[in-house]
Amino acid sequence: MDEHLYKYLVLHRRLDIPGLGRFLIENKSARMEEGGKLIQAPVPVISFRQQAVQADKQFYDFLAWEMDTDEVDAINRFRDYTEELKTKAASESGVELKEVGHLFIREDGTTEFRAVASPHELLPPVSLPDGIIFEHTASMPHALKTNETDTNDEYTEAEPASNNRWWLYAAILLLIGIGIILFYYA
Template sequence: MYQQLYRYLVQHQQLQLPGIGTLAIQQADAVMNIADHSVTAGAYQLDLHKDNTVTAPAKLYNWLAGVSGITEREAIIQYNDFVFDLQQQLKNGATINWQQVGVLTAGLGGEIKFESAVKQYTAGHAVTAHKVKRDQALHTIRVGEQEKTSAEMIEMLAPQTATRDAWMIVAYILLGLSLAFVAWYLATQQGIGNQTSLFP
Protein backbone atom coordinates (compact mmCIF):
# COMPACT_ATOMS: atom_id res chain seq x y z
CA MET A 1 0.00 0.00 0.00
CA TYR A 2 2.92 2.38 0.68
CA GLN A 3 4.17 2.17 -2.90
CA GLN A 4 0.70 2.65 -4.38
CA LEU A 5 0.03 5.70 -2.22
CA TYR A 6 3.43 7.12 -3.15
CA ARG A 7 2.48 6.84 -6.82
CA TYR A 8 -0.84 8.57 -6.09
CA LEU A 9 1.00 11.35 -4.24
CA VAL A 10 3.35 11.94 -7.17
CA GLN A 11 0.53 11.99 -9.72
CA HIS A 12 -1.95 14.16 -7.77
CA GLN A 13 0.52 16.33 -5.79
CA GLN A 14 -1.23 15.58 -2.49
CA LEU A 15 -2.40 12.66 -0.36
CA GLN A 16 -4.98 12.96 2.40
CA LEU A 17 -4.40 10.82 5.48
CA PRO A 18 -7.46 11.13 7.80
CA GLY A 19 -6.49 11.83 11.39
CA ILE A 20 -2.92 12.70 10.37
CA GLY A 21 -3.02 15.42 7.72
CA THR A 22 -2.27 16.03 4.07
CA LEU A 23 1.04 15.22 2.40
CA ALA A 24 1.56 17.84 -0.31
CA ILE A 25 4.22 18.33 -2.93
CA GLN A 26 4.95 22.02 -3.32
CA GLN A 27 6.93 23.54 -6.14
CA ALA A 28 9.06 26.64 -5.85
CA ASP A 29 9.47 28.88 -8.89
CA ALA A 30 12.52 28.85 -11.11
CA VAL A 31 15.23 31.32 -10.07
CA MET A 32 16.98 33.58 -12.55
CA ASN A 33 20.52 34.63 -11.75
CA ILE A 34 21.26 37.73 -13.83
CA ALA A 35 24.95 37.87 -12.92
CA ASP A 36 25.65 34.32 -14.14
CA HIS A 37 23.14 34.48 -17.02
CA SER A 38 21.52 31.28 -15.77
CA VAL A 39 18.09 29.98 -14.80
CA THR A 40 17.85 27.37 -12.05
CA ALA A 41 14.97 24.91 -12.35
CA GLY A 42 12.14 25.04 -9.82
CA ALA A 43 12.59 22.88 -6.74
CA TYR A 44 10.09 20.49 -5.15
CA GLN A 45 9.61 19.79 -1.48
CA LEU A 46 7.26 17.54 0.46
CA ASP A 47 5.37 18.87 3.49
CA LEU A 48 2.79 17.50 5.92
CA HIS A 49 -0.08 19.89 6.61
CA LYS A 50 -1.50 18.73 9.92
CA ASP A 51 -5.29 18.60 9.99
CA ASN A 52 -7.22 15.98 11.95
CA THR A 53 -10.47 16.71 10.10
CA VAL A 54 -9.17 15.93 6.61
CA THR A 55 -10.99 13.22 4.65
CA ALA A 56 -9.89 11.22 1.63
CA PRO A 57 -11.53 12.23 -1.67
CA ALA A 58 -13.54 9.81 -3.79
CA LYS A 59 -10.95 10.01 -6.59
CA LEU A 60 -8.40 8.37 -4.25
CA TYR A 61 -10.65 5.33 -3.79
CA ASN A 62 -11.34 5.15 -7.54
CA TRP A 63 -7.63 5.36 -8.28
CA LEU A 64 -6.73 2.67 -5.72
CA ALA A 65 -9.47 0.38 -7.08
CA GLY A 66 -8.19 0.82 -10.63
CA VAL A 67 -4.52 0.25 -9.77
CA SER A 68 -5.16 -2.73 -7.48
CA GLY A 69 -7.81 -4.35 -9.70
CA ILE A 70 -10.38 -4.47 -6.88
CA THR A 71 -13.79 -2.93 -6.31
CA GLU A 72 -14.13 0.56 -4.93
CA ARG A 73 -15.69 -0.82 -1.71
CA GLU A 74 -12.65 -3.05 -1.13
CA ALA A 75 -10.34 -0.08 -1.87
CA ILE A 76 -12.15 2.01 0.77
CA ILE A 77 -11.82 -0.78 3.33
CA GLN A 78 -8.12 -1.38 2.58
CA TYR A 79 -7.29 2.33 2.66
CA ASN A 80 -9.15 2.95 5.93
CA ASP A 81 -7.48 -0.10 7.50
CA PHE A 82 -4.08 1.20 6.34
CA VAL A 83 -4.68 4.67 7.82
CA PHE A 84 -6.07 3.22 11.07
CA ASP A 85 -3.02 0.94 11.39
CA LEU A 86 -0.75 3.94 10.69
CA GLN A 87 -2.45 5.96 13.46
CA GLN A 88 -2.18 3.10 15.94
CA GLN A 89 1.53 2.63 15.24
CA LEU A 90 2.12 6.35 15.79
CA LYS A 91 0.13 6.31 19.06
CA ASN A 92 2.23 3.39 20.28
CA GLY A 93 5.41 5.40 19.65
CA ALA A 94 6.59 3.59 16.54
CA THR A 95 8.68 5.36 13.92
CA ILE A 96 7.32 4.84 10.43
CA ASN A 97 9.90 5.07 7.67
CA TRP A 98 8.00 5.52 4.41
CA GLN A 99 10.39 4.94 1.50
CA GLN A 100 10.80 8.01 -0.76
CA VAL A 101 8.35 10.04 1.38
CA GLY A 102 9.82 10.47 4.86
CA VAL A 103 9.70 9.52 8.52
CA LEU A 104 6.55 9.87 10.65
CA THR A 105 6.85 9.92 14.44
CA ALA A 106 4.62 10.94 17.33
CA GLY A 107 5.81 13.62 19.72
CA LEU A 108 5.30 13.67 23.50
CA GLY A 109 1.93 15.43 23.25
CA GLY A 110 0.66 13.11 20.54
CA GLU A 111 1.60 15.61 17.84
CA ILE A 112 2.72 13.95 14.62
CA LYS A 113 6.14 14.98 13.35
CA PHE A 114 7.18 14.54 9.75
CA GLU A 115 10.71 14.57 8.41
CA SER A 116 10.61 14.63 4.64
CA ALA A 117 12.86 12.42 2.56
CA VAL A 118 12.55 15.09 -0.14
CA LYS A 119 14.05 18.24 1.41
CA GLN A 120 14.44 20.05 -1.85
CA TYR A 121 14.45 18.17 -5.12
CA THR A 122 15.44 20.08 -8.23
CA ALA A 123 13.79 18.73 -11.36
CA GLY A 124 16.65 19.74 -13.64
CA HIS A 125 19.92 21.58 -13.81
CA ALA A 126 20.63 25.25 -14.39
CA VAL A 127 20.63 26.45 -17.98
CA THR A 128 22.29 29.51 -19.44
CA ALA A 129 20.05 32.30 -20.64
CA HIS A 130 21.07 35.37 -22.60
CA LYS A 131 18.75 38.18 -23.47
CA VAL A 132 18.13 38.38 -27.19
CA LYS A 133 17.67 41.85 -28.62
CA ARG A 134 15.74 42.12 -31.84
CA ASP A 135 15.30 45.72 -32.87
CA GLN A 136 13.28 45.06 -36.01
CA ALA A 137 11.20 42.10 -34.80
CA LEU A 138 7.45 42.48 -34.99
CA HIS A 139 5.32 41.31 -32.11
CA THR A 140 1.84 42.08 -30.86
CA ILE A 141 1.16 44.33 -27.90
CA ARG A 142 -2.11 44.56 -26.01
CA VAL A 143 -3.26 48.19 -25.80
CA GLY A 144 -6.48 48.45 -23.85
CA GLU A 145 -8.90 46.12 -25.57
CA GLN A 146 -6.99 46.06 -28.88
CA GLU A 147 -3.91 44.25 -30.10
CA LYS A 148 -1.43 46.25 -32.13
CA THR A 149 1.90 45.35 -33.63
CA SER A 150 5.08 46.93 -32.40
CA ALA A 151 5.45 48.79 -35.71
CA GLU A 152 1.99 50.35 -35.29
CA MET A 153 2.86 51.44 -31.75
CA ILE A 154 6.17 52.98 -32.84
CA GLU A 155 4.35 54.92 -35.54
CA MET A 156 1.60 55.98 -33.13
CA LEU A 157 4.01 57.13 -30.41
CA ALA A 158 6.52 58.85 -32.72
CA PRO A 159 6.51 62.68 -32.52
CA GLN A 160 4.51 64.17 -35.37
CA THR A 161 6.34 66.63 -37.63
CA ALA A 162 4.38 69.78 -38.30
CA THR A 163 3.43 69.83 -41.96
CA ARG A 164 1.49 72.72 -43.41
CA ASP A 165 -1.31 71.94 -45.70
CA ALA A 166 -1.61 73.65 -49.08
CA TRP A 167 -4.74 75.55 -48.12
CA MET A 168 -2.93 77.17 -45.16
CA ILE A 169 -0.22 78.46 -47.53
CA VAL A 170 -2.89 79.89 -49.85
CA ALA A 171 -4.62 81.55 -46.89
CA TYR A 172 -1.39 83.24 -45.78
CA ILE A 173 -0.71 84.51 -49.33
CA LEU A 174 -4.23 85.95 -49.61
CA LEU A 175 -3.91 87.62 -46.18
CA GLY A 176 -0.63 89.21 -47.22
CA LEU A 177 -2.09 90.45 -50.51
CA SER A 178 -5.15 91.91 -48.81
CA LEU A 179 -3.00 93.78 -46.26
CA ALA A 180 -0.82 95.12 -49.07
CA PHE A 181 -3.90 96.30 -50.96
CA VAL A 182 -5.30 98.09 -47.89
CA ALA A 183 -1.96 99.82 -47.29
CA TRP A 184 -1.74 100.89 -50.97
CA TYR A 185 -5.33 102.20 -50.98
CA LEU A 186 -4.81 104.29 -47.85
CA ALA A 187 -1.56 105.71 -49.18
CA THR A 188 -3.15 106.85 -52.49
CA GLN A 189 -6.16 108.52 -50.88
CA GLN A 190 -4.15 111.39 -49.29
CA GLY A 191 -3.22 109.68 -46.11
CA ILE A 192 -4.97 108.27 -43.21
CA GLY A 193 -7.53 110.17 -41.14
CA ASN A 194 -9.71 113.31 -41.56
CA GLN A 195 -7.96 116.01 -43.62
CA THR A 196 -10.34 118.92 -42.85
CA SER A 197 -8.85 121.88 -41.07
CA LEU A 198 -10.50 123.41 -38.04
CA PHE A 199 -10.76 127.19 -37.64
CA PRO A 200 -10.96 128.86 -34.27
Protein backbone atom coordinates in the same frame (compact mmCIF):
# COMPACT_ATOMS: atom_id res chain seq x y z
CA MET B 1 -0.05 0.16 -0.30
CA ASP B 2 2.81 2.68 -0.15
CA GLU B 3 3.40 2.58 -3.89
CA HIS B 4 -0.29 3.26 -4.61
CA LEU B 5 -0.34 6.20 -2.21
CA TYR B 6 2.84 7.64 -3.69
CA LYS B 7 1.48 7.28 -7.22
CA TYR B 8 -1.72 9.10 -6.23
CA LEU B 9 0.33 11.84 -4.55
CA VAL B 10 2.46 12.36 -7.66
CA LEU B 11 -0.48 12.34 -10.04
CA HIS B 12 -2.80 14.58 -8.00
CA ARG B 13 -0.19 16.57 -6.03
CA ARG B 14 -2.24 15.93 -2.89
CA LEU B 15 -2.90 12.94 -0.62
CA ASP B 16 -5.32 13.04 2.31
CA ILE B 17 -4.92 10.46 5.06
CA PRO B 18 -7.77 10.62 7.59
CA GLY B 19 -6.56 10.97 11.15
CA LEU B 20 -3.13 12.20 10.09
CA GLY B 21 -3.35 15.04 7.59
CA ARG B 22 -2.59 16.12 4.06
CA PHE B 23 0.55 15.54 1.99
CA LEU B 24 1.17 18.08 -0.76
CA ILE B 25 3.65 18.46 -3.58
CA GLU B 26 4.58 22.12 -3.78
CA ASN B 27 7.07 23.82 -6.06
CA LYS B 28 10.03 25.47 -4.36
CA SER B 29 10.86 28.45 -6.55
CA ALA B 30 14.15 28.94 -8.34
CA ARG B 31 16.82 30.80 -6.40
CA MET B 32 20.09 32.60 -6.96
CA GLU B 33 23.33 31.77 -5.21
CA GLU B 34 26.80 33.33 -4.90
CA GLY B 35 25.96 36.93 -5.69
CA GLY B 36 23.79 36.29 -8.73
CA LYS B 37 26.14 33.98 -10.63
CA LEU B 38 24.44 30.60 -10.01
CA ILE B 39 20.81 29.68 -10.69
CA GLN B 40 19.20 26.76 -8.85
CA ALA B 41 16.21 25.34 -10.75
CA PRO B 42 12.77 25.13 -9.13
CA VAL B 43 12.17 21.79 -7.40
CA PRO B 44 9.03 19.98 -6.27
CA VAL B 45 9.01 19.29 -2.52
CA ILE B 46 6.67 17.15 -0.44
CA SER B 47 5.16 18.88 2.57
CA PHE B 48 2.75 17.77 5.25
CA ARG B 49 -0.05 19.64 6.98
CA GLN B 50 -1.65 18.21 10.09
CA GLN B 51 -5.36 18.86 9.67
CA ALA B 52 -8.67 17.03 9.69
CA VAL B 53 -9.17 15.51 6.24
CA GLN B 54 -11.27 12.86 4.58
CA ALA B 55 -10.36 10.77 1.59
CA ASP B 56 -12.69 11.45 -1.32
CA LYS B 57 -14.43 9.14 -3.77
CA GLN B 58 -11.88 9.89 -6.47
CA PHE B 59 -9.13 8.56 -4.19
CA TYR B 60 -11.05 5.38 -3.39
CA ASP B 61 -11.83 4.81 -7.08
CA PHE B 62 -8.14 5.23 -7.88
CA LEU B 63 -7.12 2.87 -5.07
CA ALA B 64 -9.64 0.22 -6.14
CA TRP B 65 -8.40 0.45 -9.73
CA GLU B 66 -4.74 0.18 -8.73
CA MET B 67 -5.34 -2.71 -6.32
CA ASP B 68 -7.58 -4.47 -8.85
CA THR B 69 -10.40 -4.88 -6.35
CA ASP B 70 -13.79 -3.41 -5.60
CA GLU B 71 -14.22 -0.08 -3.84
CA VAL B 72 -15.47 -1.53 -0.53
CA ASP B 73 -12.44 -3.78 -0.22
CA ALA B 74 -10.12 -0.89 -1.11
CA ILE B 75 -11.74 1.31 1.57
CA ASN B 76 -11.37 -1.41 4.20
CA ARG B 77 -7.74 -2.10 3.31
CA PHE B 78 -6.95 1.63 3.33
CA ARG B 79 -8.65 2.04 6.73
CA ASP B 80 -6.58 -0.84 8.16
CA TYR B 81 -3.43 0.64 6.66
CA THR B 82 -4.24 4.06 8.12
CA GLU B 83 -4.71 2.62 11.62
CA GLU B 84 -1.42 0.73 11.33
CA LEU B 85 0.26 3.90 10.07
CA LYS B 86 -0.99 5.97 13.03
CA THR B 87 0.19 3.30 15.49
CA LYS B 88 3.67 3.14 13.94
CA ALA B 89 3.92 6.94 13.70
CA ALA B 90 3.21 7.23 17.43
CA SER B 91 6.15 4.93 18.25
CA GLU B 92 9.60 6.35 19.02
CA SER B 93 11.04 5.53 15.62
CA GLY B 94 8.03 6.82 13.69
CA VAL B 95 7.08 5.42 10.32
CA GLU B 96 8.72 5.73 6.95
CA LEU B 97 6.51 6.18 3.91
CA LYS B 98 8.40 4.93 0.88
CA GLU B 99 9.43 7.73 -1.52
CA VAL B 100 7.61 10.31 0.64
CA GLY B 101 9.37 10.74 3.99
CA HIS B 102 9.45 9.96 7.70
CA LEU B 103 6.44 10.71 9.92
CA PHE B 104 6.46 11.06 13.73
CA ILE B 105 3.64 11.76 16.16
CA ARG B 106 5.02 13.43 19.29
CA GLU B 107 3.65 12.95 22.78
CA ASP B 108 1.83 16.30 22.64
CA GLY B 109 -0.11 15.12 19.57
CA THR B 110 1.67 17.23 16.96
CA THR B 111 2.98 15.54 13.86
CA GLU B 112 6.49 16.00 12.50
CA PHE B 113 7.35 15.18 8.90
CA ARG B 114 10.74 14.93 7.22
CA ALA B 115 10.55 14.58 3.45
CA VAL B 116 12.99 12.40 1.55
CA ALA B 117 15.50 14.26 -0.60
CA SER B 118 14.08 14.89 -4.04
CA PRO B 119 16.26 13.76 -6.95
CA HIS B 120 15.76 17.27 -8.37
CA GLU B 121 17.61 18.73 -5.37
CA LEU B 122 20.68 16.78 -6.40
CA LEU B 123 20.97 18.69 -9.67
CA PRO B 124 23.84 21.16 -9.63
CA PRO B 125 23.10 24.87 -10.03
CA VAL B 126 23.64 26.43 -13.46
CA SER B 127 26.21 29.19 -13.71
CA LEU B 128 25.49 32.26 -15.80
CA PRO B 129 27.88 33.08 -18.65
CA ASP B 130 30.69 35.52 -17.96
CA GLY B 131 29.56 39.12 -18.13
CA ILE B 132 25.97 38.41 -17.06
CA ILE B 133 24.81 38.75 -13.46
CA PHE B 134 21.44 38.62 -11.79
CA GLU B 135 20.41 41.91 -10.22
CA HIS B 136 17.41 42.20 -7.91
CA THR B 137 15.88 45.66 -7.68
CA ALA B 138 12.46 46.88 -6.59
CA SER B 139 11.53 48.09 -10.08
CA MET B 140 12.75 44.97 -11.90
CA PRO B 141 12.85 41.96 -9.54
CA HIS B 142 14.07 39.52 -12.21
CA ALA B 143 16.60 41.46 -14.26
CA LEU B 144 19.72 40.11 -15.91
CA LYS B 145 22.44 42.68 -16.40
CA THR B 146 25.53 42.54 -18.58
CA ASN B 147 28.84 43.85 -17.36
CA GLU B 148 30.20 44.58 -20.84
CA THR B 149 31.26 48.19 -21.37
CA ASP B 150 32.61 47.87 -24.89
CA THR B 151 30.48 46.68 -27.73
CA ASN B 152 31.52 44.15 -30.29
CA ASP B 153 31.19 45.27 -33.91
CA GLU B 154 29.81 41.92 -34.94
CA TYR B 155 26.75 42.41 -32.71
CA THR B 156 26.12 46.07 -33.52
CA GLU B 157 25.74 45.59 -37.26
CA ALA B 158 22.19 44.99 -38.33
CA GLU B 159 21.45 41.74 -40.07
CA PRO B 160 20.21 42.23 -43.63
CA ALA B 161 16.47 41.71 -43.84
CA SER B 162 15.68 38.32 -45.29
CA ASN B 163 13.45 38.30 -48.31
CA ASN B 164 10.18 36.84 -47.26
CA ARG B 165 8.97 35.26 -50.50
CA TRP B 166 6.98 32.29 -49.29
CA TRP B 167 4.06 33.38 -51.45
CA LEU B 168 6.19 32.92 -54.56
CA TYR B 169 6.79 29.25 -53.74
CA ALA B 170 3.10 28.78 -52.96
CA ALA B 171 2.10 30.30 -56.32
CA ILE B 172 4.54 28.01 -58.19
CA LEU B 173 3.15 24.95 -56.42
CA LEU B 174 -0.39 26.11 -57.23
CA LEU B 175 0.43 26.41 -60.93
CA ILE B 176 2.07 22.99 -60.96
CA GLY B 177 -1.00 21.50 -59.27
CA ILE B 178 -3.37 23.12 -61.79
CA GLY B 179 -1.18 21.87 -64.64
CA ILE B 180 -1.30 18.29 -63.31
CA ILE B 181 -5.09 18.40 -62.96
CA LEU B 182 -5.51 19.80 -66.51
CA PHE B 183 -3.17 17.15 -67.93
CA TYR B 184 -5.03 14.34 -66.06
CA TYR B 185 -8.53 15.37 -67.26
CA ALA B 186 -7.51 16.43 -70.80
